[in-house]
Amino acid sequence: MKIIVCIKQVPDTTEVKLDPKTGRLIRDGVPSIINPDDKNSLEAALQIKDNDPDTRVIVVSMGPPQADIALREALAMGADEAILISGREFGGSDTWATSYIIASAIKKIPDYDLILCGRQAIDGDTAQVGPQIAEQLGIPQVTYAQKIEVNGDTIIVQRQYEDFYQNIEVKMPCLITAIKELNEPRYMTPGGIADAYSVKNVTVWGFADVPVDPEKIGLKGSPTNVYRTFSPEAKGMGRILDGSDRNTVKELLSELDNKHLL
Amino acid sequence: MEIIKEKCRGCTLCAGACPFGAIVMVDGKATVTDACTNCGACESSCHFGAIVVDKAEESARDIKDYHGVWVFAEQRDGNVMSTTFELLGEGRLLADKLGVELCAVLLGYKTEGMASTLGAWGADKVIAVDNELLCNYTTDAYANVITKLVESRMPEIFLIGATTIGRDLAPRLSARLYTGLTADCTKLDIDEETHNLLQTRPAFGGNVMATIVTPNHRPQMATVRPGVMKKAPWNPAKKAVIEYVDIAIAKDDIRTRIVETVRELKQQVNLIEADIIVSGGRGVGSAEGFVLIEKLAEAFGGVVGASRAAVEAGYITADHQVGQTGKTVRPKIYVACGISGAIQHLAGMQNSGCIIAINKDADAPIFKVADYGIVGDLHKVIPILIDEIKMRVK
Ligand SMILES: Cc1cc2nc3c(=O)[nH]c(=O)nc-3n(C[C@H](O)[C@H](O)[C@H](O)COP(=O)(O)OP(=O)(O)OC[C@H]3O[C@@H](n4cnc5c(N)ncnc54)[C@H](O)[C@@H]3O)c2cc1C
Ligand SMILES: Cc1cc2nc3c(=O)[nH]c(=O)nc-3n(C[C@H](O)[C@H](O)[C@H](O)COP(=O)(O)OP(=O)(O)OC[C@H]3O[C@@H](n4cnc5c(N)ncnc54)[C@H](O)[C@@H]3O)c2cc1C
Numbered sequence: 001m002k003i004i005v006c007i008k009q010v011p012d013t014t015e016v017k018l019d020p021k022t023g024r025l026i027r028d029g030v031p032s033i034i035n036p037d038d039k040n041s042l043e044a045a046l047q048i049k050d051n052d053p054d055t056r057v058i059v060v061s062m063g064p065p066q067a068d069i070a071l072r073e074a075l076a077m078g079a080d081e082a083i084l085i086s087g088r089e090f091g092g093s094d095t096w097a098t099s100y101i102i103a104s105a106i107k108k109i110p111d112y113d114l115i116l117c118g119r120q121a122i123d124g125d126t127a128q129v130g131p132q133i134a135e136q137l138g139i140p141q142v143t144y145a146q147k148i149e150v151n152g153d154t155i156i157v158q159r160q161y162e163d164f165y166q167n168i169e170v171k172m173p174c175l176i177t178a179i180k181e182l183n184e185p186r187y188m189t190p191g192g193i194a195d196a197y198s199v200k201n202v203t204v205w206g207f208a209d210v211p212v213d214p215e216k217i218g219l220k221g222s223p224t225n226v227y228r229t230f231s232p233e234a235k236g237m238g239r240i241l242d243g244s245d246r247n248t249v250k251e252l253l254s255e256l257d258n259k260h261l262l
Numbered sequence: 263m264e265i266i267k268e269k270c271r272g273c274t275l276c277a278g279a280c281p282f283g284a285i286v287m288v289d290g291k292a293t294v295t296d297a298c299t300n301c302g303a304c305e306s307s308c309h310f311g312a313i314v315v316d317k318a319e320e321s322a323r324d325i326k327d328y329h330g331v332w333v334f335a336e337q338r339d340g341n342v343m344s345t346t347f348e349l350l351g352e353g354r355l356l357a358d359k360l361g362v363e364l365c366a367v368l369l370g371y372k373t374e375g376m377a378s379t380l381g382a383w384g385a386d387k388v389i390a391v392d393n394e395l396l397c398n399y400t401t402d403a404y405a406n407v408i409t410k411l412v413e414s415r416m417p418e419i420f421l422i423g424a425t426t427i428g429r430d431l432a433p434r435l436s437a438r439l440y441t442g443l444t445a446d447c448t449k450l451d452i453d454e455e456t457h458n459l460l461q462t463r464p465a466f467g468g469n470v471m472a473t474i475v476t477p478n479h480r481p482q483m484a485t486v487r488p489g490v491m492k493k494a495p496w497n498p499a500k501k502a503v504i505e506y507v508d509i510a511i512a513k514d515d516i517r518t519r520i521v522e523t524v525r526e527l528k529q530q531v532n533l534i535e536a537d538i539i540v541s542g543g544r545g546v547g548s549a550e551g552f553v554l555i556e557k558l559a560e561a562f563g564g565v566v567g568a569s570r571a572a573v574e575a576g577y578i579t580a581d582h583q584v585g586q587t588g589k590t591v592r593p594k595i596y597v598a599c600g601i602s603g604a605i606q607h608l609a610g611m612q613n614s615g616c617i618i619a620i621n622k623d624a625d626a627p628i629f630k631v632a633d634y635g636i637v638g639d640l641h642k643v644i645p646i647l648i649d650e651i652k653m654r655v656k
Contacts, residue, residue: 011281011466030283064296074450093298095445099437123281125465126445128433131401135437140517141401161426162535167521174517177645183538219300223442223479224303226315229472233343240333242631244638249646252618252634253654259618260492262654 001055001150002005003045004106005079006133008040009070012125034070037118039077039185041122041178044148045116046078046186051150056080058109062090062102068202075196076188082200083109088205095124099132101219104212105205106137106198114155115175119144127177134175142168146181263300265292269312277355279307281466296595303470320345328418328480328527331357334408334431335368336381337421342376344424345488347383352450352491353421354384356459359452362418363387367411369404371397382492382503388504389415393510398523402516405434407509412439417458417481421450422502424485432485441474443483446601448490449556459484464613489537489594533582536599538564541584541611544571545600545640552577554644555599567591567611569601585610599640601654603628620644 034042034180042059052194059066059074061103071082094099108117115137117130134181146165147158157176159166160254170176187209188196215221239255241248255261265285267274277283285298285304292312302315330387333349335342350366357364366385368377372393377390391407412435414419422428424446436443444461451460453475458484461474476482533539540562542555552566559566566648568582574633575616584591596614601607601625611617612631619632620640629635636643 001563011283030281045472061354066297088454091298094434094442095433096440096442123466125463126433126625127429128436128445131430131433131435135405135434141430141434142518144426164523164525166523169521170517199275201472223440223476224444224474225437225477227473227475227534229301229303229470230306232464232469232471232613238629240624240633240635240637244636244642244646246646246650247642248636248638249650252636252647253650256595256616259616 001113002109002111003055003057004046004109004112005038005042005045005057005059005074005119006102006115006129007042007059007061007062007070007074008035008118008121008129008223008228009033009067010035010121024146031067032066035121035123037120037178037180037190039118040180040182041118041176042074042077042079043174043183043185044145044178045114045169047183048114048148048150049078058083058112060085060102060105062086062098062105065204071202073188075200076192077186078192079202080204084202084204084208086193086204089207089214089218093221094222094224095126095128096224097222099136100216101210101212102129103119103133103136105210106133107211108209111251113153113172115139115173115252117175117177119177119179130175130177137175138225140170140174141176142170142174143177145176145178148176148182153174183226263294263298263302263315264582266312266314267291269310271312271637273309274308274341275309276304276313283382287629288620291352296587299311302472316629325418325478325480329415330363330365330415331360332412332417332421332481333364333366334420334422334428335376336425336427336434337368337370337373338427339378340370340372342379343423343425344493345425345428345486346380347493348488348491349421349423349486350380350384351494352486353419354494355385356397356450356452356532357421360418365389367408368461369393369396369407377504377613378501382496382498384500385502388502389506390506392506393511396512397515398520399431400520401514402518403511404431405438405479406433406515407511409438410509411507412481420481420483423611424487432483435482438459438600439481439483441479441481441483442474444474444476445485447484447486450486450491458482468577469517469626476499478649501644533565533591536565536591536593538562538595538615539567539584539591539593539611540564540597540599541567541582541601542572542577542599543569543601543607544575545598545602546572546577547641549577551641554641558599558644558648560595561648562595563635564593564595564596564597566647567596569598569604569607598628599644601628602626603631 057079058081059079063210064172120127142157277285365387366380368390422432449462540559567584586609594615619628
């Protein structure tokens with residue numbers, strides 16, 4: 001099998017620290033990591049490879065040159081090949097343009113069977129790029145995968161919903177997005193790390209290497225624009241209702257009523 | 263993006279605001295590195311107008327031919343999801359601001375009953391497609407049918423609930439229609455000047471809010487976080503015009519097959535999806551004391567959470583823990599009882615809709631994030647609270 005895993009390098013936003021005085025995020029020294037869901041999708045690919053050593057796992061990332069580190073980490077975990085899509089022209093892309101660029105790059109990789117994405121990146125947080133890549137490539141998708149079972153040329157995906165799950169059968173080639181319940185990602189091994197920096201390679205594809213319409217990429221090709229960003233309203237001190245008596249409690253409940261919260 | 267060196271005062275605020283660490287100080291001036299993604303997060307941090315983020319140029323697409331607000335009327339097993347009513351409530355406000363029609367798009371099988379309720383929730387019109395192959399959601403069937411509807415009828419706004427189905431369907435549609443999609447919005451409005459939809463959403467795990475616009479593509483698509491928008495009052499006298507549209511669906515075009523649907527037993531502690539959470543901390547004092555927390559949760563119809571100190575003291579099991587090393591929750595109401603408000607606890611609950619704190623120490627940090635605080639002994643306050651809630655139900 002040939003599996004493509006899309007990984008995004010993200011700031012480690014779970015290491016959130018708030019400045020106790022200003023209530024603002026302290027972002028200094030926040031490290032970059034592989035997006036957590038993408039590690040689950042890579043692990044799923046590597047497990048398929050464990051069972052079928054003929055499998056090739058190719059990791060693809062679009063990002064700045066520094067994303068090399070994320071790809072090396074994926075190689076050290078066991079991926080076979082890595083492709084970094086990188087170029088100033090690609091900057092400012094929204095999810096539509098991002099998926100268009102990644103799909104255009106994937107079209108250059110012949111005969112893939114399966115594309116794995118994370119469900120959601122922890123920075124942009126949209127969960128849109130996976131399904132959009134599938135659409136751009138014209139292949140079926142199954143999102144929210146909590147279990148994957150390869151069966152000849154089909155896959156059975158356990159697909160999570162709010163309060164139930166479905167087993168969904170899909171023929172390859174297809175695209176699946178992973179959630180963290182899928183598996184427990186493995187660690188890099190010392191041998192793997194050595195290989196990632198010697199035997200294995202990160203191929204860089206720039207603007208000239210990816211067949212895209214320049215009108216459909218970057219800020220210009222993106223249907224959405226970020227119009228404004230701001231910190232979530234620093235919640236000022238709310239109302240303090242003094243006393244442990246019934247009147248205080250009644251006041252609280254009528255306030256909740258007024259706000260339609262009850 | 264660009265930094266106008268002359269205007270930069272070297273205050274470093276932008277460097278702190280950049281989520282990618284792409285702004286460094288060189289010779290006392292902010293300088294952009296290759297790590298910049300042009301996301302725009304820095305722009306509003308600069309008090310001196312020294313940061314210019316490139317905005318896309320106007321394109322020639324004719325967007326004036328698109329009219330009306332559409333809402334995807336999600337149904338499961340023949341029941342319209344409550345998110346749909348929220349979308350209709352919000353869609354009504356937007357449609358009225360624009361002076362256009364509000365239309366619900368309903369896909370399913372044997373939909374008459376469902377279609378007739380949508381008017382009462384605010385829809386002027388219902389477009390229904392009834393077909394056995396639409397009984398259960400599949401990406402292909404739903405995307406194919408809706409694409410045909412959008413292409414022939416051209417709505418200017420299309421709202422979809424950010425459910426596990428909406429977030430599968432919407433990106434597929436937006437990719438096919440080459441239009442913008444804003445994820446998981448918590449606020450929507452109309453720009454008075456341009457009439458564009460202003461779509462506000464949390465990003466970076468809720469640490470940054472972004473307002474997104476889709477200036478040159480239509481429809482402007484957004485998924486909307488369930489539980490945030492208000493339903494319009496139910497008005498059975500209001501009837502929508504119902505139009506059934508026949509769209510052929512080929513079985514072979516549906517490339518996924520649902521083998522089985524499995525409903526798991528309700529999880530014991532479902533903090534993530536709970537609308538109301540009542541949490542207890544060390545201040546509760548004992549495992550017996552937690553019975554009071556449970557009773558309050560029951561009265562509210564919510565579930566029980568806890569601080570790590572309460573878990574470590576053995577008052578309650580770890581699956582109830584909220585915070586950095588526990589669950590991150592976002593209920594409509596979070597009641598913190600005897601919890602001091604350590605930063606690791608706040609990290610897991612500060613995005614809750616309404617925070618109520620009960621603590622005997624008026625200086626406890628939890629009051630800084632609370633919408634309502636009661637300074638008092640929880641053992642006295644909670645029994646009264648339970649009593650009052652029960653009286654209301656009666
Ligand atoms: C504050 C802010 C808000 C934004 N809001 C929107 C919005 O509402 N709509 C919109 O269209 N754009 C939006 N964007 C732009 C969007 O974040 C970028 O296009 C981003 O590159 C991709 O989106 P994501 O991070 O949400 O990825 P997701 O869609 O959440 O990522 C899902 C999966 O796709 C794959 N993937 C994503 N990006 C890459 C990559 N670069 N390389 C390899 N694989 C990848 C990974 O497998 C990942 O797990 C926003 C940007 C910012 C800064
Ligand atoms: C790496 C790390 C990760 C952590 N992760 C988490 C996490 O995920 N979740 C978490 O919660 N904590 C976490 N913590 C612990 C956190 O720092 C605090 O120690 C913990 O949240 C305190 O719990 P508490 O508020 O219940 O207890 P305390 O801080 O002891 O507060 C008890 C409060 O109860 C009040 N009180 C006492 N008696 C009464 C009464 N009769 N009526 C009313 N009020 C009363 C007191 O005034 C006080 O404010 C973490 C810490 C570290 C270092």
